[in-house]
Structure formats: structure tokens, C-alpha cells
Amino acid sequence: EDQVTQSPEALRLQEGESSSLNCSYTVSGLRGLFWYRQDPGKGPEFLFTLYSAGEEKEKERLKATLTKKESFLHITAPKPEDSATYLCAVQADSWGKFQFGAGTQVVVTP
Amino acid sequence: DTAVSQTPKYLVTQMGNDKSIKCEQNLGHDTMYWYKQDSKKFLKIMFSYNNKELIINETVPNRFSPKSPDKAHLNLHINSLELGDSAVYFCASSQVKGSVETQYFGPGTRLLVL
Numbered sequence: 001e002d003q004v005t006q007s008p009e010a011l012r013l014q015e016g017e018s019s020s021l022n023c024s025y026t027v028s029g030l031r032g033l034f035w036y037r038q039d040p041g042k043g044p045e046f047l048f049t050l051y052s053a054g055e056e057k058e059k060e061r062l063k064a065t066l067t068k069k070e071s072f073l074h075i076t077a078p079k080p081e082d083s084a085t086y087l088c089a090v091q092a093d094s095w096g097k098f099q100f101g102a103g104t105q106v107v108v109t110p
Numbered sequence: 111d112t113a114v115s116q117t118p119k120y121l122v123t124q125m126g127n128d129k130s131i132k133c134e135q136n137l138g139h140d141t142m143y144w145y146k147q148d149s150k151k152f153l154k155i156m157f158s159y160n161n162k163e164l165i166i167n168e169t170v171p172n173r174f175s176p177k178s179p180d181k182a183h184l185n186l187h188i189n190s191l192e193l194g195d196s197a198v199y200f201c202a203s204s205q206v207k208g209s210v211e212t213q214y215f216g217p218g219t220r221l222l223v224l
Binding site: 031032034036038041042043044045046049085087089091097098099100102103105 | 114143150151152153154155158166168200202211212213214215216217218
């Protein structure tokens with residue numbers, strides 16, 4: 001049973017073409033939702049933590065938002081260096097552990 | 111100044127061998143994890159230790175045995191390696207602020223079993 005689902009699986013963007021990634025989850029008692037960036041051959045790099053519905057966080061060209069059922073990672077005017085796999089993870093009161101989605105691979109071409 | 115480090119970075123070995131992967135964190139965190147990332151890039155938790163005590167033990171073959179000599183180190187020993195063990199293994203440590211943990215990952219160990 002998938003409790004954390006990311007879409008799309010892959011996204012190809014032109015430089016400057018804004019888009020959004022989706023992370024939907026089914027859990028009661030959300031403790032936190034996390035976004036990570038993973039470059040090829042490296043470990044996931046922490047980006048954001050979101051705690052409650054309506055919360056937003058920003059970092060450079062990235063903006064993460066959270067509702068009761070999903071989170072979006074908006075990439076505004078992306079650059080080639082934004083190319084990476086973006087991972088979403090959820091921590092719930094009932095699990096304790098982190099549950100990761102399968103990731104969205106983003107490629108930004110000049 | 112590395113926060114979470116793993117050794118070795120690459121490990122190529124024959125089926126049936128026993129191998130160990132080491133992890134160290136200098137962040138002062140109390141909790142450490144082992145994850146397995148398969149060929150489809152899906153990250154799956156294996157174990158978690160808090161202050162040297164095992165707190166999460168997922169459905170993992172008992173050929174995998176974690177050991178935490180102190181809260182800055184978490185090692186993973188794998189007995190009788192199988193082809194299906196080939197994957198990237200990530201160590202992570204976490205800090206808690208309020209009620210929420212944030213995890214920081216190591217660079218990974220790429221294991222190939224031939």
C-alpha cells in the first residue's frame with residue numbers, strides 16, 4: 001500500500017519554465033512532511049520541513065506548500081543546476097519512522 | 111567538514127561473502143538510520159538506533175546486523191551476501207526540534223554483489 005505517492009515520475013523543463021511537483025499522502029496524525037533533493041551519486045539533501053496545512057516554505061527558486069492531503073514543490077524559473085531527483089517523505093505519529101516517496105526526476109535544459 | 115560519513119564508498123564482492131559498512135556522524139545527533147535505495151531509487155528504511163539502542167527494525171533478513179558502539183557511529187554488517195543485496199546503502203542521522211525530526215544523509219555506499 002502506497003502511503004506516499006509522488007508525481008510525475010519524471011519532468012523535463014526548459015530553463016525558465018516554471019512547474020510543480022506533487023506529493024500526496026494518506027496518514028492520520030502527520031508529524032511532518034519533508035522535501036529532499038538528491039543529485040546522482042549523492043545522498044539526499046534536506047530542503048524543507050512542513051508541519052501543518054497552509055504552511056509554506058521558500059528557498060531560492062523553490063517553494064513548498066502543504067494541504068491536508070498533499071504537498072507541492074513549485075520550481076520558479078528553473079535553471080539547469082536545479083536538475084535533480086526531488087524526494088518527499090512523511091513522518092506520522094503512528095509510524096515514527098520516515099516513509100519516502102519514489103521521487104520525481106527533474107531535468108532542466110538550457 | 112563532513113557531517114555524516116560512510117566507508118567504503120564502493121564495495122564490490124562475491125556472493126556468499128560477509129562485509130561491513132561504517133557510518134559516523136559529527137553532528138551530535140542521538141538517532142541514526144540505515145536505508146536501502148534500490149535500482150528504482152526508492153528509499154526504504156532498514157534500522158534506526160537512538161542513543162545506541164535499536165528502535166526500528168524493519169522486515170530485513172537477519173543476515174543484516176546493525177551495531178552502534180556509541181551514538182556517533184552505526185555500522186552495518188551483512189552476512190552471506192546475495193545478488194539481491196546489490197543497492198546503495200545510506201546512513202542518516204537526525205535531530206529533533208519540537209516534535210519533528212530532520213534527517214541528514216551520508217553520501218552512500220554502493221554495494222555490488224557478483
